[in-house]
Amino acid sequence: MNAKPETTAVLDVAELRKDFPILTRRVHDKPLVYLDSANTSQKPQVVIDTVSHFFEHSNANVARAVHQLGDEATTAYEATRDKLAAFIGANARDEIVFTSGTTQAINLVAYSYALPRLGEGDSILTTQMEHHANIVPWQLVCQRSGASLKVAPITESGELIVEAFVKALTPDVKLACVTHVSNVLGTINPVRQLARECRKRGIPLLVDGSQAAPHLPLDVKSLGCDFYALTGHKMLGPTGTGALWARREHLDAIPPFFGGGEMIREVKFSGTTFADVPHKFEAGTPNIAGFVGLGAAIDYLNDLGMDRIAATEHELGGYMAEALAGVPGLRIYGQAPDKAAVFSFLIEGIHAHDLATMLDLEGVAVRSGHHCAHPLMQFYGVPATVRASLAFYNTREEIDRFVEAIAKVRKLLA
Numbered sequence: 367m368n369a370k371p372e373t374t375a376v377l378d379v380a381e382l383r384k385d386f387p388i389l390t391r392r393v394h395d396k397p398l399v400y401l402d403s404a405n406t407s408q409k410p411q412v413v414i415d416t417v418s419h420f421f422e423h424s425n426a427n428v429a430r431a432v433h434q435l436g437d438e439a440t441t442a443y444e445a446t447r448d449k450l451a452a453f454i455g456a457n458a459r460d461e462i463v464f465t466s467g468t469t470q471a472i473n474l475v476a477y478s479y480a481l482p483r484l485g486e487g488d489s490i491l492t493t494q495m496e497h498h499a500n501i502v503p504w505q506l507v508c509q510r511s512g513a514s515l516k517v518a519p520i521t522e523s524g525e526l527i528v529e530a531f532v533k534a535l536t537p538d539v540k541l542a543c544v545t546h547v548s549n550v551l552g553t554i555n556p557v558r559q560l561a562r563e564c565r566k567r568g569i570p571l572l573v574d575g576s577q578a579a580p581h582l583p584l585d586v587k588s589l590g591c592d593f594y595a596l597t598g599h600k601m602l603g604p605t606g607t608g609a610l611w612a613r614r615e616h617l618d619a620i621p622p623f624f625g626g627g628e629m630i631r632e633v634k635f636s637g638t639t640f641a642d643v644p645h646k647f648e649a650g651t652p653n654i655a656g657f658v659g660l661g662a663a664i665d666y667l668n669d670l671g672m673d674r675i676a677a678t679e680h681e682l683g684g685y686m687a688e689a690l691a692g693v694p695g696l697r698i699y700g701q702a703p704d705k706a707a708v709f710s711f712l713i714e715g716i717h718a719h720d721l722a723t724m725l726d727l728e729g730v731a732v733r734s735g736h737h738c739a740h741p742l743m744q745f746y747g748v749p750a751t752v753r754a755s756l757a758f759y760n761t762r763e764e765i766d767r768f769v770e771a772i773a774k775v776r777k778l779l780a
């Protein structure tokens with residue numbers, strides 16, 4: 367994890383694990399070791415209870431009813447907007463657009479912001495280490511507009527080549543896009559520096575914060591970017607929740623992405639006027655209970671403290687790196703010095719899927735595959751890797767069990 371003050375205390379993990387009921391589960395008659403938090407995080411009891419409590423006590427649609435339940439639902443749903451705005455350091459709650467996740471947030475920017483501004487000869491800049499969610503929407507709007515996609519390169523150790531990124535910020539670039547933390551490599555990109563370079567040239571910067579929001583203290587104002595996308599299910603919240611943060615001037619300037627109920631001021635057949643920001647981007651009935659649950663997740667993260675979460679994961683990541691260094695024939699993809707606790711690797715002679723399947727039989731949940739990052743796999747010339755990703759609720763004992771399980775599989779397969 368990125369550099370933390372040495373004094374930041376780590377969390378009492380044994381105690382807080384009691385908040386996560388799923389962590390006591392057994393899988394294939396072994397205690398579960400969940401090392402797939404980059405895929406989706408586990409949920410504390412308070413999030414589960416908040417969602418059930420909502421359905422049991424306050425379930426109603428938001429912003430449509432004057433009755434008590436409608437009021438309770440709207441209050442609880444809108445409270446999450448305040449919590450999320452504070453959590454990421456936004457200037458105002460109106461800068462938070464609720465989406466179903468990062469993918470929808472990025473598509474909103476692609477179709478509402480980028481597409482109308484793109485033409486022949488223009489380009490969008492992305493990087494070699496992006497998730498498909500930060501590649502494919504750009505390809506689609508490029509195809510429609512005649513613009514092209516430029517790709518900033520990375521080093522063999524999985525770090526963005528910043529000079530090349532900056533050099534690529536030529537006047538044809540109408541938007542630059544980068545992940546804050548790589549979901550495959552764990553690399554933490556120097557977003558503040560990239561945003562500064564983009565701003566100097568008047569190029570807006572979109573940051574994919576999917577893998578940063580659950581792990582790092584965030585302040586979008588000080589990052590200096592224009593758009594920040596995040597997903598709720600990776601930060602202890604329910605699936606189908608997420609958000610786009612954007613500078614108010616962008617949100618005011620761009621048209622809605624989806625049309626329908628909830629996002630209008632007045633509809634006439636001669637023309638429709640739209641609700642104020644952010645509601646003009648939120649057509650239809652949202653995932654109300656999910657967002658109420660996300661509010662509880664944010665409270666939970668705040669109670670633990672994002673700097674203590676970061677310090678805990680940093681320490682655990684160091685332990686994991688050392689443990690994996692002792693495994694013969696294991697190669698880690700992503701060797702940036704201050705990286706997040708995400709470890710993609712291959713072991714000589716063992717296919718990624720075979721390894722993940724055998725680890726599952728030992729109760730260890732890891733992900734194998736391309737991690738929605740084909741171009742990154744192509745860069746390394748591999749079809750797939752195994753990825754073990756940590757969260758603050760993991761322990762050293764779990765890492766020991768993981769490494770013991772790898773040793774067992776190596777004996778059988780390598």
Ligand SMILES: Cc1ncc(COP(=O)(O)O)c(C=O)c1O
Pocket residue numbers: 404405466467468469470497499500545547548549574576577597608738
């Ligand atoms: C870096 C990154 N970007 C985008 C996404 C897409 O998030 P979602 O599927 O929640 O929209 C993910 C999810 O794996 C991710 O890791």
